[in-house]
Amino acid sequence: MRTAYNVETVRAAERELMARLPEGALMQRAAAGLAAACADLLGRVYGRRVVLLVGSGDNGGDALYAGARLARRGAGVAAVLLAPERAHPAGLAALRRAGGRAVGVEGAERLIEQADLLLDGIVGIGGKGGLRPDAARLAEAAERSRAAVVAVDLPSGVDADTGEVRGAAVRADLTVTLGTHKPGLLIDPAREYAGSVRLVDIGLSLPPQAELEALQHADVRRLLPVPGGESDKYRRGVVGIAAGSARYPGAAVLAVYGALRGGAGAVRYVGPAADAVIARFPETLVSDRGPKHAGRVQAWVVGPGAGDDASAVGEVLASEVPVLVDADGLRLADRDAVRARTAPTLMTPHAGEAAALLGVPREEVEGARLASARELAGRYGATVLLKGSTTLVADAGGGAVRVNPTGTAWLATAGSGDVLSGLAGSLLASGLSALDAGSVGAYLHGLAGRFAADGAPVGAHDVAEAVPAAWRDVTDA
Ligand SMILES: NC(=O)C1=CN([C@@H]2O[C@H](COP(=O)(O)OP(=O)(O)OC[C@H]3O[C@@H](n4cnc5c(N)ncnc54)[C@H](OP(=O)(O)O)[C@@H]3O)[C@@H](O)[C@H]2O)[C@@H](O)CC1
């Protein structure tokens, strides 16, 4: 499991560790990791032009010490000091001893333009609000430069805890993050500014509960349902799909497609698209009598392409099995009915649907995904899977939010959300918790999207078709 911790937790761990180590030891560990990452990126250090962008905090100190190490290996290193009188004194002295030089922000543009590598030490976890004007100008100059950009700890200008970006921020090719990942490095929009992320272990001891966690293959492998000798189709779990309408029969087909590949032993379909479903998937058990009379299931999926059929949504919510609510179902679900449920509820909105439920503009959700997912989970007393460029899964009771690491923008294709609903619903029926079903479903769906697309456009049915390959990739690894 990859984890990310917020600033408050990092600060506490840092204080505890610093009390046990000689002064400056942590910064030396950070600088060693940074210099090694820069050297890897440069290939050859000798003769390269390195420019440090240095703010007045310890983030700038890390950059200065790393610059000193690179200068000792023969790089030409210049530090651009945002506040010369407040730059980390020992770091600056170390840089000068190693043959580096320091300049103010005037004239920095030319240096930045000619650099091979820029090390962004403007601000790290001590940053507050959007970058101040001088810092913003440096971030913009860095963006114009052709140099490789390495961010110290996180790209200056992004919010470490939330992933929000207000105004200018440094766009890095590589972020060398210290001690632990920060939530902002894993959540859009900030994630896009971070480039690839390399974690340098500086010895922090962190509490068991993270702010954010990302499943890896090994975690997913442990969670996937596997049939055994005792299994039969009912014991493996039956998932009910109440989806589709005369207008959107395809949503039903795609949700069933996903569900057939999600580990349940049988898929029951209820709704007006039974003919289309059976034509494509003859193994589906179909019924036109409404969810209440459809026969037993271990979990329901309701909503994809459902149009305005509020009664199916109401019947499903009244059931005592886990329920996944998606798409039209989210609009039609009564909040009190969701809150009153005792079995797990998993809601799977995209940003637009989440915005409608929260009564805020869509951009607000896209700019603050973590807070939006948590807020929605709290309001509905449900597990919320917020889809989009970064997919997050938040439980109502708090705890670590799951962030999906496998997605690809090729998944932004009509109907791919329907496949995800069926897939995650099937995992719910086979006994996973809402948090696990949502995050494992998103993981397989993202991987299937990558496999199916392989760099070219795909349709939602291709994604469903690739789920078994994703499953095997996880279990074979
Ligand atoms: N934690 C760890 O384990 C370790 C941490 N380490 C490193 O320390 C870093 C944290 O250092 P930190 O606490 O000194 O804060 P930092 O990020 O340099 O920012 C403060 C400075 O930024 C300024 N500033 C603030 N907002 C701004 C804005 N919007 N726009 C522009 N400027 C702004 C603020 O100015 P002021 O408000 O004081 O005027 C102040 O000067 C951390 O990220 C990591 O790199 C490692 O060395 C070792 C282990």
Ligand SMILES: Nc1ncnc2c1ncn2[C@@H]1O[C@H](COP(=O)(O)OP(=O)(O)O)[C@@H](O)[C@H]1O
């Ligand atoms: N930019 C993106 N990057 C990665 N995944 C994305 C992106 N945009 C959308 N997705 C994924 O594609 C799927 C789209 O689902 P949804 O919005 O419900 O579409 P539909 O209703 O057409 O099925 C979701 O799994 C979502 O996370």
Ligand SMILES: [K+]
């Ligand atoms: K930085």
